[in-house]
Amino acid sequence: MKLDRIDIKILYELQKNGRITNVELAELVNLSPSPCLMRVKKLQQEGYIEGYSAQINIGKLGQTLTVFTEVTLKNHRQIDFARFLSAVEKVDQVVECHLVSGGYDYMLKFVTAGIGEYQTIMERLTDMDIGIDKYFSFVVLKSPIVKAHMPLTSLFPM
Amino acid sequence: MKLDRIDIKILYELQKNGRITNVELAELVNLSPSPCLMRVKKLQQEGYIEGYSAQINIGKLGQTLTVFTEVTLKNHRQIDFARFLSAVEKVDQVVECHLVSGGYDYMLKFVTAGIGEYQTIMERLTDMDIGIDKYFSFVVLKSPIVKAHMPLTSLFPM
DNA sequence: TATGAGGCAGCATTTTATGCTGCGAATTCT
DNA sequence: AGAATTCGCAGCATAAAATGCTGCCTCATA
CATH class of the missing domain: 1.10.10.10 (Winged helix-like DNA-binding domain superfamily/Winged helix DNA-binding domain)
Incomplete structure (x- = not known):
């Protein structure tokens, strides 16, 4: 088609x-x-x-915290990726998970109730022995641009 | 209410x-x-x-490339942020822009037609003299988790 | 030029949206 | 505690939308 x-x-x-x-x-x-x-x-x-x-304005419902987290795994076999993923999939607060090139393995995006909840989740994940070597967190202070859609117009000019 | x-x-x-x-x-x-x-x-x-x-499955329409870009600005006055933002807002391929804490200033998310288009955009942005000091790109290889919604259930148990 | 296929407009029927009325429950004031 | 008031609900009626069908037109093809 x-x-x-x-x-x-x-x-x-x-x-x-x-x-x-x-x-x-x-x-x-x-x-x-x-x-x-x-x-x-x-x-x-x-x-x-x-x-x-x-599209819900979740900020109006209560305070939330968005965090981007770069994760490096200890090993890079198929099974290491799969084990990490299956654990991360179970976390509701993970709204995105991307396999990336460039120094880190995964880029995660969290939406949590606050820094406390985020830390609890990360502690749980690191304690789970799912092969996380290290991670680095970027706490979002403000999101000036968040589009709900893909740039169709630039990719497929009409 | x-x-x-x-x-x-x-x-x-x-x-x-x-x-x-x-x-x-x-x-x-x-x-x-x-x-x-x-x-x-x-x-x-x-x-x-x-x-x-x-929610459009843009991958079915043609090849696309998603990139996360960490940007550091040269200066950090109000006007530096504003100038950067007003330039970035004009780029259709930027679907998200977040002000973050932790080593970098902005985290951008691009959806482009390919690495060529991405590079063209970044060259244009850096040449524009909008105060970009440096940037680091994470090219997305795969996105195992991309949720269209916020974790309402975990934030507001029902 | 004739023939066939695909896609379109317009119509009819079923389903949905939406505004209104009256009833019941919960709350507040006496 | 009792009465009054307010808020939100169900159910109904009307207007609008979804959806399936029929016949026509256009474009491609032989």
Whole structure:
């Protein structure tokens, strides 16, 4: 399946407003509602759209702390990565985990209730003997830019 | 305004599925449709819900490269931060920018078409004389965990 | 130029959103 | 403790949207 300009526009609009009605979306992409809906269904079915999510302003609910953590493992066999990952997956507060090149092995992103909770989690992880050699924490003081979407426009000019 | 358990549950469900119908949402939180919709509207109006977004599998559209970049500025006056930020804001490929403590000043997250585009952007930024002292790049090889939502459950047990 | 396939508009039906009314529970004031 | 008040709920009615279907047009192909 290959996507045309209209499909890209649909993805772009749904990224901006995931709860737009099909009727409005159809107008934006210059289609009538039915073919527009067919395309959306297809994009979902084929996995181009993985889901829809409300963006919550978690800061309004209570104090939270975001931390980026660079982790180095002691060993680098398949099993070492797998063991680390399966432990990290169980931590709700880990919202991202990336395997990276450049001095460290993993870059984690935590969203926690505060520095206390973060430290508790890290102590637990290091005590678990899942092969963590060392880690370095970047506490987020402020997040001037946090986009909910991918730069579709720059990657696929419309 | 203070949120009760039902509001938290609504936020949780809308985070999991931003396109759930109000009727279904009402069932999940044990309300009838009308008061459920009232609460959702209120949560939007008060800013607890900032918007809705489709999650796009951008990897299926074409090759992309994610990079985390740690940036240190030469000086640390208000104006130095502001100048840097206003330049970075104009770059579509910067999807996150965080002010962090711990050795570096900013942590950026890029989503680009490839290493070439990334380098072009960084060259442009460093040439712009916006006070960048140095930067270090972590190229993402793989992202085993990328959650679209905040850990509401651990922060506000239900 | 004729033929076939794909995709579109428009319509009909089912489902959902949304505003309104009256009822019940919890809270506060006397 | 009792009465009044307020808040939030369920249920209903209307308007809007989703969704499946039919026939037409256009573009590609032989």
